[in-house]
Amino acid sequence: MTDSIAVPSSAFGAERPLGAKAMTVLKAARKVFLAHGFAGATTDMIQREAGVSKSTVYAHFANKEILFSAVVQSECFATSINIRNIQFVPGKIREILHEIADNYLQIVLSKSGLALARMVIAEVERFPNLGKTFYEAGPKPCVSQVKELLFLAQQAGDIELGELTAEEAARVFVGSIRSEPQLYYLTHPEETPTKAQKQQWSKLIVDTFLRSYGKTD
Template identity: 30%
Template structure:
């Protein structure tokens, strides 16, 4: 069975198949999604689908990796890392909170947990395709901020993880335990402000 680290064959309808699969997986989950439904949503034949992705598991892995990378790259490209520290942290926190509480973020997390026995590498692939990219950019930003005497950090990787966890406060546990599924802008802003304030209280100069 193909491993998630193997790169799929690219072709003219590759993105079309991925988009159709994304729609079906997020709607029906991994188990509920059928190859017939995915092919129909993508507007391709099953033969075309299988020419790119030999099985549903491999297709799901590629959908998760592609979507995570796309959202992470969007966040990286749209944030001005040369802005004042608090402004940068606020922008990063907004993207993190929006992703965590998005339909995709919630679906992919639940699928990662629900399918952990079926393909345990999914969690690693998901992390490397999204959160790890953001953490790397955060670490780079922290180094520059320390050089400019704006932050006082010695363990940069830990600080990046701490900021990520601060952005999950309150909302993530409520979502995971099915206490709430939707959050108001005020609820999100409360967590964003708290994350930035707490981080600056610890590491601000």
Template identity: 30%
Template sequence: MTKAMTIHSAPTSHLSGDGGELPKRQEIIEGARQVFRAAGFDGASMAQIARAAGVSKGTLYVYFASKEALFEALVVQDRRKAAEAMFQVDEGESDVRTLLTRLGVSFVTIMVRPDHIALIRMVMAAAEKFPGVGRVFFETGPCFGMARLAAILEKRVEDGSLAISGDIELAASQFFALCQGKLVKPLLFGIGEAPTTEEIRATVDSAVEVFMKAYGA
């Protein structure tokens, strides 16, 4: 069974009526994104972020109490968008291999994007000094993705498409690991270039084959 998740979200006082980001808040987040990428978490300052966003420091602090809070908001927003892009499941999609292949390709495509690789590096650099940042990234990224996929897999167990008798979240994490193959880790260390669409598809096809041999009904 999947576990309950605690997902951080943006403060509702800075959201528009439809739940989206207020324009000014979004401008600050985009300015922060530029500065964090250029200077890293430690090298970025609130003054630099204010200049990049085109706001005063006073306005910046109205929306975010600290650099850590701003970075956390950026992480939450990016993870939320990634989840929305990846987990668009057609309930009428009956073939489990097709479903897993589509999810796997979407997952790896997001993982190898330069902006995502840069975000992972920033989080890892900041997490030692500010463990809360690492926790937020983990909860809204890997942990949320694992729980979401586990829920999908659980439905496929119930309809007889899969036979997972043990920990379904473990099976979900195994699937994600298989899909990454040898494509993601080198990029984290600045080695090589992002894989082609064909390379991603070949790795995911292999992952689905191995996963189905282990858990196919």
């Protein structure tokens, strides 16, 4: 996550800039959560890391769950900017799908992305809103963006979805990208994927998708 932190008011929507102290607290919270996990992190730790009073922390974030939700939102929003900026170009669907796949793998297989996913999975039964926040800030807007790109590709005749809607096709594509790689590295924290491994998986998914839905002459 970059030093410029913003929490989106809605997925892929306008940003709601945070004040300087709130940003300081959020940066400190990110560091503490990634180091100690959700259960192990305390507001005292975050307060000390941020160098602010406890009242300052609570003035911006009412409790630890809300603070963690803000960290998840800001992380997802910051790391997904490349996907949000992808533009449709007629006749370039293979290149577009590769760009989506490459960028999405960078997000879900990043050290912080995997760490946050593990935390959410570990705590979602006790704090259901964490799971909802994670989904609304991460996978859902990505599917939405891919849906728009696939709709334009279908309109241009670059793909043929048959009875599938653009949203259904987007769910298939995005789900395929993260499937095995994300599961593997979630359960093997001591390993790190190489650039070549990510590129190989991206090519496999794009080739498979286009064999099913690519335009045939």
